[in-house]
Amino acid sequence: MIKFLNLQKINLTHQQEIEETILQTFRSGWYLLGDKVKTFEQELSQYCNVPHAIGVANGLDALRLIFRAYIELGIMKEGDEILVPANTYIASILAITDNKLVPVLVEPDINTYNIDISKIEEKITSKTKALLLVHLYGSIVFSEDIENIAEKHNLKIIEDNAQTIGAVWKNKKSGSLGDAAGFSFYPGKNLGALGDAGAVTCKDQELATCIRTLANYGSQKKYVNQYQGYNSRLDEIQAAVLSVKLKYLGTENNRRKEIAKRYLTEIVNSNIVLPHHKIEENSHVYHLFVIRTENRDQLHKYLEENGIQTLIHYPIPPHHQEAYSDLKELELPITEKIHNEVLSLPISPVMTDDEVSTVIHALNNYQK
Numbered sequence: 287m288i289k290f291l292n293l294q295k296i297n298l299t300h301q302q303e304i305e306e307t308i309l310q311t312f313r314s315g316w317y318l319l320g321d322k323v324k325t326f327e328q329e330l331s332q333y334c335n336v337p338h339a340i341g342v343a344n345g346l347d348a349l350r351l352i353f354r355a356y357i358e359l360g361i362m363k364e365g366d367e368i369l370v371p372a373n374t375y376i377a378s379i380l381a382i383t384d385n386k387l388v389p390v391l392v393e394p395d396i397n398t399y400n401i402d403i404s405k406i407e408e409k410i411t412s413k414t415k416a417l418l419l420v421h422l423y424g425s426i427v428f429s430e431d432i433e434n435i436a437e438k439h440n441l442k443i444i445e446d447n448a449q450t451i452g453a454v455w456k457n458k459k460s461g462s463l464g465d466a467a468g469f470s471f472y473p474g475k476n477l478g479a480l481g482d483a484g485a486v487t488c489k490d491q492e493l494a495t496c497i498r499t500l501a502n503y504g505s506q507k508k509y510v511n512q513y514q515g516y517n518s519r520l521d522e523i524q525a526a527v528l529s530v531k532l533k534y535l536g537t538e539n540n541r542r543k544e545i546a547k548r549y550l551t552e553i554v555n556s557n558i559v560l561p562h563h564k565i566e567e568n569s570h571v572y573h574l575f576v577i578r579t580e581n582r583d584q585l586h587k588y589l590e591e592n593g594i595q596t597l598i599h600y601p602i603p604p605h606h607q608e609a610y611s612d613l614k615e616l617e618l619p620i621t622e623k624i625h626n627e628v629l630s631l632p633i634s635p636v637m638t639d640d641e642v643s644t645v646i647h648a649l650n651n652y653q654k
């Protein structure tokens with residue numbers, strides 16, 4: 287059986303270093319807001335070449351803290367609109383509505399699965415305050431057009447970088463392209479912790495301080511509370527593990543790209559639509575390798591029968607979720623087509639060449 291993602295194998299690759307750093311943290315007697323977090327924050331800000339990085343509890347918190355901080359700083363207010371792709375993971379939308387901001391869903395591009403840049407401007411109103419760019423599946427969405435639109439309409443650019451750490455656009459890493467970015471280190475992400483973990487990166491010092499304060503009960507000085515904050519801290523053990531794994535992220539992302547290259551060149555089947563991406567570009571780190579096919583459930587079953595596990599990212603779009611019944615009347619045909627047709631193939635830094643060949647062979651033998 288080829289697993290969709292063998293997390294155990296991924297983490298055991300670094301067994302000795304991870305066990306050592308966990309043991310050391312355990313023995314240090316210091317578990318929160320200590321040197322491990324500080325070190326990881328510095329490493330992350332250096333890695334992304336962005337002035338500030340703040341460790342938080344998870345990726346959803348990273349995003350909702352960014353919006354909350356903009357509200358505290360008087361830059362956004364209740365009822366303001368945030369443009370966001372309609373086909374994102376639910377967390378992007380939750381971060382907006384949790385702050386009583388209004389998500390305005392924009393259709394994706396059927397070729398990239400990222401927000402359709404040509405459809406952004408028509409959605410802008412006097413209430414629009416930000417663009418939440420979700421780099422979906424590991425692929426950066428960014429362009430000079432986006433920068434120009436944001437500048438012209440005075441919008442903040444916030445990146446949902448949960449799936450795309452390490453990707454590069456014009457020598458800049460994802461997470462350094464806009465004003466602020468949210469990262470997730472959920473175990474299955476390209477840089478995965480051993481539990482929940484996340485981070486914010488941003489350029490503005492005032493925003494960074496506000497986020498750090500909000501994430502620690504709204505307090506900078508112990509028992510003095512400036513905001514009605516949260517408890518959303520990255521713990522020392524997770525930070526220690528992340529520091530180990532960050533060193534290998536480039537190598538691991540390169541292995542993902544190698545596998546993607548084989549999929550892109552060797553899968554040949556007219557029933558299957560491959561991602562449109564030039565492998566020479568470093569703007570994709572293949573968190574997921576997502577194909578499309580008209581009879582998705584049949585292909586899923588066929589692969590399962592051939593010992594290959596696949597997943598669907600994602601089966602139900604946010605506007606069809608019970609949690610967002612107020613959005614259910616929206617007509618988003620491209621989003622719906624994507625959700626009906628996508629299937630994610632196994633991809634990970636620990637997949638062997640033989641396993642990749644097995645997946646390719648099975649797909650090439652698939653008949654509708």
Ligand SMILES: *Cc1c(COP(=O)(O)O)cnc(C)c1O
Nearest residue numbers: 344345346375377378448470472
């Ligand atoms: C994983 C993910 C998140 C949320 O991260 P958590 O750490 O699970 O809270 C947000 N946005 C996207 C696009 C994600 O894939």
